[in-house]
Amino acid sequence: MNSAPEYWPAPPPKGWTADDLDHLPSDRPDGEPDFFEHVELIDGTLVFRAPQQRLHQRLVHELTACLDSQAPAQLSVLHRMDVKLGHRTRPCPDVAVIDAEAAADMARTFYEAREAHLVIEIVSPESVERDRKLKPQRYAEAGIPHFWRVEENEGRPVVYVYERDPATGSYGLTGIHHRLLTMSVPFQIEIDLDSLVK
Known part of the structure; x- marks a missing residue:
């Protein structure tokens, strides 16, 4: 089983920007669909939201x-x-x-x-x-x-x-x-x- 860090995309050389969110892949490398669908950018950091109740x-x-x-x-x-x-x-x-x-x-x-x-x-x-x-x-x-x-x-x-x-x-x-x-x-x-x- 792959470790979680392998699923994360590498940040651009100058770090993440708000406009980068429109260009994230839809699936993670192992093929899980919609992996990046619920991601936010807070102060340059990608934040993945947990499944909602x-x-x-x-x-x-x-x-x-x-x-x-x-x-x-x-x-x-x-x-x-x-x-x-x-x-x-x-x-x-x-x-x-x-x-x-x-x-x-x-x-x-x-x-x-x-x-x-x-x-x-x-x-x-x-x-x-x-x-x-x-x-x-x-x-x-x-x-x-x-x-x-x-x-x-x-x-x-x-x-x-x-x-x-x-x-x-x-x-x-x-x-x-x-x-x-x-x-x-x-x-x-x-x-x-x-x-x-x-």
């Missing part, structure tokens, strides 16, 4: 549907699409609200930070450090105005809502939502959180 998948699907049904015409809600934050950082938020004009281009593989209004990360056991600390910092630095972190508490979602302070360039916590989430930004939103997992 059913709860995680359901929250992604239901949050996308709820937000999409309430979003104004100029915004679109997408799941699992990359957002390019800089030359060496291209994460793939679980859910993102972006300009509808950008979403209309079906050839896009990523969106620019300036096209994103809200990004949402649903925390899983393997992503706690990234979702709580690293990604919010990078999203804020790139100028994305709103960030939500979704965590699980006894099988139910809890949503931590952040808004970017333009004076400091960092996020401030504006609320922790259990059971019901009601927001006026980035548009009018009302979500029965308990219903997301029923």
